[in-house]
Amino acid sequence: MAHVPFPDLPADLRERAARIRLACFDVDGTLTDGRLWLDAEGRELKAFHIQDGMGLRLLEEHGVRVALVTARESAVVAARGRELRLSEVHVGIRDKRALLEQLCSKHGHTPAEAAMMGDDLVDLGALSIAGLAVAPANAHPWVKARVHWHTRTAGGEGAARELCDLILTAQGKAEAVLAGFLQ
Template sequence: MAQPPHYPADVLARAANIRLIGFDVDGTLTDGGLLFGSDGHEQKCFHVQDGLGLVLLRHAGIATALVSARNSAVTAARGRELKIPHLHIGETRKLDCIRKLAAESGLSMDAVAFMGDDLPDLATLRAVGLAIVPADAHAWVMPAAHWVTPRTAGHGAARDACDLLLHAQDRVQAILQHGEHP
């Protein structure tokens, strides 16, 4: 079996306690590019490994949320396809949303992680137990991160975050023994 990635001890300790993780979408689950057809319909590109990572978290009992300020039918469709239990599309008050989800789940903010990439995510990144940003996050939010993913947004960064949680919570061996995704 391949060696797990090296994670700092403090990051692993934080990740071991996470029961809910929220993800910004544009610039986190996508590369941040927005494509509009001539008919005005929006298109986005999502990485399949990120999607599988979110599914693996669900099967490991870690709740997931998409929290996006953009009101996007494409994002909503992707969230439904992945069976994300908490879809908050058009949510401009991300920190309030994450606090409410934590409270409804009976969780302290130390048991919550969030992955974001730019200023609309900064307050949330500062408030959670584990703040994650993709490798290409804006420089202004980097200092708020407990961990920076090795990959960039829309190119597997969210999967890196999922894998971190799965490693920290000793779930990887069971997934590998199963031999296929759930």
């Protein structure tokens, strides 16, 4: 028996997800739990959920460009982006809305074809123009009140994977993803 993912999802949300060609993800609080770990020398450490990484790769492998976008200067984020072979990794970005507009223009998409996932105020500009604006379950309340959808799981605990799975499902690609792993 086949499992039907997202059975109670409103039709307008499915339609938004079906249009996505570019998926942008904030990092701290979205791909991580939002805590910053610093060692005695001030070097940054972050923990990433392995299922989120798989989801990001699956999007890219099935025709959806992925961008990591963080306001912080972070060698850790750059390294994670390289490890996942992501198309776009942007660190030190203060104006995420402007970057989202640039990425859409660069790749021939409209903002309606872009998803943005973010958890805090610095993400609101990009979230406000994205065709699919998403927040993790533990996002700041002001952000959660202004998105199209929020995940069941928290940032750093698989929230990004939920969005990836939603997009793949809405685009009719979930069965192809599964078939690739069942062979």
